[in-house]
Amino acid sequence: MSLTSASPLEAAQSAKSASHVLATLSADARNDALTAIHSGLTAARDDILAANARDLELARKAAADGQLSQSLVSRLDLNKPGKWEDMLKGILDVRGLEDPVGRVTLRTQLDEGLSLERVTCPIGVLLIIFEARPEVIANIAALAIKSGNAAILKGGKESTESFVAISRVISSALESTQVPNGAVQLVTTRDVIPQLLALDKYVDLVIPRGGNELVRYIKDNTKIPVLGHADGLCSIYLDSSADQALAEKVIVDSKTNYVAACNALETLLVQESALSALPGIATALAAKGVELRCDPATKAALADTPGLNIVDATEEDFNTEFLSLTLAIKVVSGLSEAITHINSHGSHHTDVILSSKKEDAETFMNAIDSAGVYHNASTRFADGMRYGFGTEVGISTNKIHSRGPVGLEGLMIYKYKIRGGGQGAGDYGEGKRQYLHQKLPLE
Amino acid sequence: MSLTSASPLEAAQSAKSASHVLATLSADARNDALTAIHSGLTAARDDILAANARDLELARKAAADGQLSQSLVSRLDLNKPGKWEDMLKGILDVRGLEDPVGRVTLRTQLDEGLSLERVTCPIGVLLIIFEARPEVIANIAALAIKSGNAAILKGGKESTESFVAISRVISSALESTQVPNGAVQLVTTRDVIPQLLALDKYVDLVIPRGGNELVRYIKDNTKIPVLGHADGLCSIYLDSSADQALAEKVIVDSKTNYVAACNALETLLVQESALSALPGIATALAAKGVELRCDPATKAALADTPGLNIVDATEEDFNTEFLSLTLAIKVVSGLSEAITHINSHGSHHTDVILSSKKEDAETFMNAIDSAGVYHNASTRFADGMRYGFGTEVGISTNKIHSRGPVGLEGLMIYKYKIRGGGQGAGDYGEGKRQYLHQKLPLE
Numbered sequence: 001m002s003l004t005s006a007s008p009l010e011a012a013q014s015a016k017s018a019s020h021v022l023a024t025l026s027a028d029a030r031n032d033a034l035t036a037i038h039s040g041l042t043a044a045r046d047d048i049l050a051a052n053a054r055d056l057e058l059a060r061k062a063a064a065d066g067q068l069s070q071s072l073v074s075r076l077d078l079n080k081p082g083k084w085e086d087m088l089k090g091i092l093d094v095r096g097l098e099d100p101v102g103r104v105t106l107r108t109q110l111d112e113g114l115s116l117e118r119v120t121c122p123i124g125v126l127l128i129i130f131e132a133r134p135e136v137i138a139n140i141a142a143l144a145i146k147s148g149n150a151a152i153l154k155g156g157k158e159s160t161e162s163f164v165a166i167s168r169v170i171s172s173a174l175e176s177t178q179v180p181n182g183a184v185q186l187v188t189t190r191d192v193i194p195q196l197l198a199l200d201k202y203v204d205l206v207i208p209r210g211g212n213e214l215v216r217y218i219k220d221n222t223k224i225p226v227l228g229h230a231d232g233l234c235s236i237y238l239d240s241s242a243d244q245a246l247a248e249k250v251i252v253d254s255k256t257n258y259v260a261a262c263n264a265l266e267t268l269l270v271q272e273s274a275l276s277a278l279p280g281i282a283t284a285l286a287a288k289g290v291e292l293r294c295d296p297a298t299k300a301a302l303a304d305t306p307g308l309n310i311v312d313a314t315e316e317d318f319n320t321e322f323l324s325l326t327l328a329i330k331v332v333s334g335l336s337e338a339i340t341h342i343n344s345h346g347s348h349h350t351d352v353i354l355s356s357k358k359e360d361a362e363t364f365m366n367a368i369d370s371a372g373v374y375h376n377a378s379t380r381f382a383d384g385m386r387y388g389f390g391t392e393v394g395i396s397t398n399k400i401h402s403r404g405p406v407g408l409e410g411l412m413i414y415k416y417k418i419r420g421g422g423q424g425a426g427d428y429g430e431g432k433r434q435y436l437h438q439k440l441p442l443e
Numbered sequence: 444m445s446l447t448s449a450s451p452l453e454a455a456q457s458a459k460s461a462s463h464v465l466a467t468l469s470a471d472a473r474n475d476a477l478t479a480i481h482s483g484l485t486a487a488r489d490d491i492l493a494a495n496a497r498d499l500e501l502a503r504k505a506a507a508d509g510q511l512s513q514s515l516v517s518r519l520d521l522n523k524p525g526k527w528e529d530m531l532k533g534i535l536d537v538r539g540l541e542d543p544v545g546r547v548t549l550r551t552q553l554d555e556g557l558s559l560e561r562v563t564c565p566i567g568v569l570l571i572i573f574e575a576r577p578e579v580i581a582n583i584a585a586l587a588i589k590s591g592n593a594a595i596l597k598g599g600k601e602s603t604e605s606f607v608a609i610s611r612v613i614s615s616a617l618e619s620t621q622v623p624n625g626a627v628q629l630v631t632t633r634d635v636i637p638q639l640l641a642l643d644k645y646v647d648l649v650i651p652r653g654g655n656e657l658v659r660y661i662k663d664n665t666k667i668p669v670l671g672h673a674d675g676l677c678s679i680y681l682d683s684s685a686d687q688a689l690a691e692k693v694i695v696d697s698k699t700n701y702v703a704a705c706n707a708l709e710t711l712l713v714q715e716s717a718l719s720a721l722p723g724i725a726t727a728l729a730a731k732g733v734e735l736r737c738d739p740a741t742k743a744a745l746a747d748t749p750g751l752n753i754v755d756a757t758e759e760d761f762n763t764e765f766l767s768l769t770l771a772i773k774v775v776s777g778l779s780e781a782i783t784h785i786n787s788h789g790s791h792h793t794d795v796i797l798s799s800k801k802e803d804a805e806t807f808m809n810a811i812d813s814a815g816v817y818h819n820a821s822t823r824f825a826d827g828m829r830y831g832f833g834t835e836v837g838i839s840t841n842k843i844h845s846r847g848p849v850g851l852e853g854l855m856i857y858k859y860k861i862r863g864g865g866q867g868a869g870d871y872g873e874g875k876r877q878y879l880h881q882k883l884p885l886e
Binding site: 019020023024108110114116121123124204205219220223225227243245246249250252253254257258339343361363365366367369370371372373374375376377378380381382383386387388398399400401402403404405413414415416417418419420421422423424425426427428435437 | 462463466467551553557559564566567647648662663666668670686688689692693695696697700701782786804806808809810812813814815816817818819820821823824825826829830831841842843844845846847848856857858859860861862863864865866867868869870871878880
């Protein structure tokens with residue numbers, strides 16, 4: 001890893017060159033680099049934690065002055081129980097994943113002695129822009145190297161000392177490996193994000209790891225494809241056929257398991273004929289401290305239920321990702337209205353139907369235009385670890401390339417290889433040779 | 444298909460709604476729509492050709508006044524031998540392709556009674572901007588419907604009468620089918636391209652079908668992902684181990700089989716020790732009328748060869764897509780220099796190594812950062828029909844989603860479906876239930 005005082009342009013150019021080398025390295029060479037990083041970080045624990053302590057001290061002062069939130073200070077702290085160990089384990093976990101490079105995904109005999117193969121390969125240069133959590137840098141470096149991509153990293157300024165310390169270690173660890181120095185670059189100069197976002201000639205994909213505002217700013221200010229999501233407005237549609245206990249449990253888990261997550265529930269749509277189930281659900285939510293923003297019909301259905309915190313919903317509540325103990329609730333006539341509401345108000349992240357009618361569930365899952373569509377399960381399952389991907393680059397609401405939780409596969413593209421014996425396109429056609437187009441097994 | 448005098452915004456909104464219906468239709472329903480379009484066009488042949496004749500008349504006048512190129516006039520003509528029949532056959536060919544919707548590409552048992560599936564689904568709304576060839580509209584409508592995507596079409600003004608006539612037929616043909624009217628929209632109002640390109644809330648993917656300038660303009664003026672390529676600067680590296688006759692044949696085919704194509708050869712890199720093979724190759728190229736733009740070393744190697752048209756190459760020639768009978772030629776020391784040259788001067792479209800050394804060929808194919816990397820075969824094979832994809836939406840040099848010739852698969856994304864029995868994320872973790880993450884067969 002380079003610790004550049006280099007300009008963003010120089011960093012990007014050198015990352016591009018390095019990406020061409022990195023793309024040709026064997027899986028062993030890439031895994032060896034992860035081993036070296038793991039050993040280096042293990043040995044440098046004290047130095048890194050000391051650097052992190054300096055970041056923390058500044059951050060605590062800023063928090064005391066009201067310039068930083070306490071939750072950001074908490075995210076900075078590498079010394080929290082388990083955090084350091086998780087960071088190191090994460091590197092070995094990534095190393096242990098199946099090699100995503102060089103998988104043959106299509107093989108066709110075009111003619112005798114002329115074969116076509118589609119083979120996975122790295123995308124090239126990733127630009128990763130992230131906020132405060134210093135352990136992200138090790139995770140991202142591991143993912144980039146494992147997938148054969150070069151990476152330019154730009155972290156939040158609150159973690160600068162930690163980033164620099166970790167980068168130094170990674171950089172010197174890589175020196176003993178085949179991974180070129182420019183393959184992972186930390187840009188530490190300030191206010192370079194607009195410059196980095198303009199480097200579409202060198203950067204192939206931007207991955208923002210941070211809050212909505214960061215993601216939205218990046219999406220609005222670059223021509224480079226962005227992998228991620230700005231909003232996570234997840235909805236549940238409660239059908240009258242749903243089991244009451246099941247519905248209560250899934251709704252409570254979706255809303256309260258971790259309210260600040262993008263896959264937390266924000267809007268509950270209740271079928272008119274299911275309004276009688278609402279008091280029990282509302283009581284369970286109230287027990288967890290959830291405020292209910294109700295439309296007139298759902299408010300009326302809860303009129304006789306004690307102990308609730310009900311607020312009249314505004315139209316805006318049904319377009320809002322609360323990220324807090326707040327839930328918007330609205331009545332719908334049935335499946336079709338629920339589908340229309342979710343497709344137009346949701347953020348195409350993850351949406352759920354609670355119903356005992358399988359056919360309705362399938363209709364819902366086919367018609368809802370979201371990355372995740374679930375039947376009788378919590379929105380909170382939208383997560384790369386829970387999906388079994390081993391790691392997660394982020395969750396995408398994009399409609400091309402990668403959608404939903406994105407693992408290593410999302411950092412890959414492919415190329416077509418043809419192996420021939422001197423054929424020209426002019427050899428084929430009417431009265432000439434004909435293509436075989438015979439599908440071959442992928443081995 | 445709607446023939447909108449509607450605003451671009453209205454067209455996009457109604458396409459989005461239609462896309463949600465279209466995404467839920469069965470393969471039969473989508474295929475039936477293609478049958479209806481085919482029958483409708485067959486029956487309306489005379490009307491459409493009459494409309495096309497009116498376009499042609501205007502275009503011929505404009506050409507006579509020097510305002511339009513003769514080649515554009517020729518592309519307009521639907522009455523050229525075989526063109527009408529090809530257009531109709533194209534619709535049935537698309538109908539006959541395997542259904543790309545609803546393919547299960549991953550299936551995991553997360554836990555007993557909790558399953559995860561990744562299923563292909565349409566992207567949503569495509570914006571297709573194309574130039575003069577009127578038959579493209581039928582082809583694109585067929586591809587969109589087959590893949591379950593809604594499409595907004597904006598054609599070049601020279602074909603307006605033909606487009607409107609074809610659209611009317613498609614529109615009335617669709618009335619008898621389950622495909623909603625808004626699913627395919629022709630926007631005929633003028634100068635709406637900037638407005639359409641701003642509709643990133645409704646349009647998921649832009650597909651430009653036209654020349655470099657159109658593509659570059661679109662890429663520079665929208666936040667919507669663009670599928671395509673602006674440049675096709677293809678190169679061949681000639682290694683000294685290559686068979687002389689094979690090299691001559693592949694180079695001549697790559698350069699001269701169809702010079703205006705994006706997959707035509709533009710730069711030839713000759714290994715220093717292969718310069719002795721150059722006179723034969725240059726003579727074969729000269730016989731086809733190719734002008735050679737040579738660097739000093741390759742010019743010197745051709746000093747004693749009669750009958751050549753040699754021009755001193757400038758640096759710019761090695762960054763130029765000539766699209767004509769012109770070839771830039773340059774000496775390189777060997778494989779490594781060739782790789783560096785192509786990765787930095789090429790357009791990442793399709794590049795070739797001519798060599799009898801298999802290992803070098805594999806190195807080249809792994810190291811070159813292009814959509815197509817070939818050994819001993821012509822650049823001209825970069826084509827969806829030749830790859831056996833049945834149809835082609837375009838050729839992409841993008842580094843995400845789709846790369847190389849793009850068939851129906853490139854118009855698909857996927858969604859994750861979870862089918863559960865009331866599970867919450869809070870049920871899993873230390874001391875609680877554990878995920879199985881058991882891979883299941885895809886059927």
